Amino acid sequence: MSATTNSAPFSRAVVRAMQKLYPKALADSSWDNTGLLLEAPFVPSRRQSNIVLLTIDLTKAVADEAIAINSSIIVAYHPIIFRGLKALTLADSQQQTLLRLASHGISVYSPHTAVDAAPGGLGDWLADIVTGTSKVFEEPGLDPEEQAQKSQSKDNDDPFIRKRPPLFTLSHHPSQTLLRLAKQSSPATVTVPHSRHAIVPQSPELASHPGAGMGRIVRFNQPQPLPTLLDRIGRGLNNPKGFPIAIPQNTAISELKISSVGICAGSGGSLLSNLDVDLLFTGEMSHHEALAAIEKGQVVINLFHSNSERGFLSAVLRDQLEDTIVGEWSKVREEESGVDELKEALADDDFEVAISEVDRDPYGIVILKPEAE
Known part of the structure; x- marks a missing residue:
C-alpha cells in the first residue's frame, strides 16, 4: 500500500x-x-x-x-x-x-x-479607524486634542486649494518594519459614540460569527468634522503619504461634517453605490462612481485598493x-x-x-x- x-x-x-x-x-x-x-x-x-x-x-x-x-x-x-x-x-x-x-x-x-465579512475582521477594523476605536500612535509631544486639531489648522493640507508648482518624489505606504516600530510606541484610543452594522448581513447567520456581513455602515451620535476623520484615518493607517479624496463641488474640506459612513475594503463601488450616507470610505472607486457620489453631496475617500487591507x-x-x-x-x-x-x-x-x-x-x-x- x-x-x-x-x-x-x-x-x-x-x-x-x-x-x-x-x-x-x-x-x-x-x-x-x-x-x-x-x-x-x-x-x-x-x-x-x-x-x-x-x-x-x-x-x-x-x-x-x-x-x-x-x-x-x-x-x-x-x-x-x-x-x-x-x-x-x-x-x-x-x-x-x-x-x-x-x-x-x-x-x-x-x-x-x-x-471582510467576519465580526472583528477587515470591515470592523476600518470602522474602528473612522470611529477612533482602534489604537493609534500619536506624534511625540502632542496630546490627542492637539493631534486632532493639527490637520484642521493647515490650509496647505487642503488639496482643493491651489499651490505653487511642485517637485516630485515617489513614496509607497509604510513598510511592515515601520508598522512594527509604530506598534511599540504608546497607543491611545478615544472612541467616538456611534452605531454600526453590516451593509449586507450574512444569511443564514453563523452561530459562531454573529453580526457578520459585507461592508459596514457607521452612524455617529454627533456629526464629525471631515478634517477630524481625515486625521483619524491617517493615524489609523500609520500616516501614509496620502490618499485620494473627492468632495462635492463648491465646498471645502473644512466646511464638511460627516454623520454617516459607508465602508468597504478593496473595491467598494458596487457595494456602496446606493447607500444614503455622507462618506464613502473604501480602497478604490471608478471615476464615474466617485463623480456620481459627489453629485449627490457625498464625500469619497479611497485608500488605494490593497492599502485599505x-x-x-x-x-x-x-x-x-x-x-x-x-x-x-x-x-x-x-x-x-x-x-x-x-x-x-x-x-x-x-x-x-x-x-x-x-x-x-x-x-x-x-x-x-x-x-x-
Whole structure:
C-alpha cells in the first residue's frame, strides 16, 4: 500500500486556525475563490520551518521571500487563483509562482471576503479607524486634542486649494518594519459614540460569527468634522503619504461634517453605490462612481485598493492567528503523534507568524513639494 500524501503538519494547523477564525461560509462564493488554493506535499527530508507568511498579494517577490525564510505556508488575503486553470505552465507568471512554491513544499491559503465579512475582521477594523476605536500612535509631544486639531489648522493640507508648482518624489505606504516600530510606541484610543452594522448581513447567520456581513455602515451620535476623520484615518493607517479624496463641488474640506459612513475594503463601488450616507470610505472607486457620489453631496475617500487591507495584517490578523494556532497546532501534534515520518516535525512546538516585508500596493504616491525660493 502506498504512503499517504499530505501537506506539512504545521500547514494543516494554520489552515484549521484560519477556517476557525474566518470560515469559508462567510465568503462571497458567487465570485470569490477562498480556502486552500495550493497544498504542497510534505517531504520529511526537506522539512520546512514552522513559519506562516502573511501577505495581501502573492507576487513573485513574496514567493521569493517565503522560499528564503523556508516558510511552510503563505496566507495570502487575495486569491492567486480566481478562475479554473486548464494548465499549469511556466509561461504564466502566476502559475510559475505556484509551481515554484509547490516545488519548495510551501502551501497557499486565501481567506479574502471571509475576512471582510467576519465580526472583528477587515470591515470592523476600518470602522474602528473612522470611529477612533482602534489604537493609534500619536506624534511625540502632542496630546490627542492637539493631534486632532493639527490637520484642521493647515490650509496647505487642503488639496482643493491651489499651490505653487511642485517637485516630485515617489513614496509607497509604510513598510511592515515601520508598522512594527509604530506598534511599540504608546497607543491611545478615544472612541467616538456611534452605531454600526453590516451593509449586507450574512444569511443564514453563523452561530459562531454573529453580526457578520459585507461592508459596514457607521452612524455617529454627533456629526464629525471631515478634517477630524481625515486625521483619524491617517493615524489609523500609520500616516501614509496620502490618499485620494473627492468632495462635492463648491465646498471645502473644512466646511464638511460627516454623520454617516459607508465602508468597504478593496473595491467598494458596487457595494456602496446606493447607500444614503455622507462618506464613502473604501480602497478604490471608478471615476464615474466617485463623480456620481459627489453629485449627490457625498464625500469619497479611497485608500488605494490593497492599502485599505494591508494594515489589518499587523494590526489584527497576526495576533489573532498566533493565538488560534497555539490550540490547533497542539491538536495536530496530539492527533498525529503515532506517525513515524512526522515525529521530527511534530516535536517542534515553536512557530512564527511573519508579515511580508516586500508586499505592497502596485501604486505609490508622487509627493508634491514646493519649489525652493
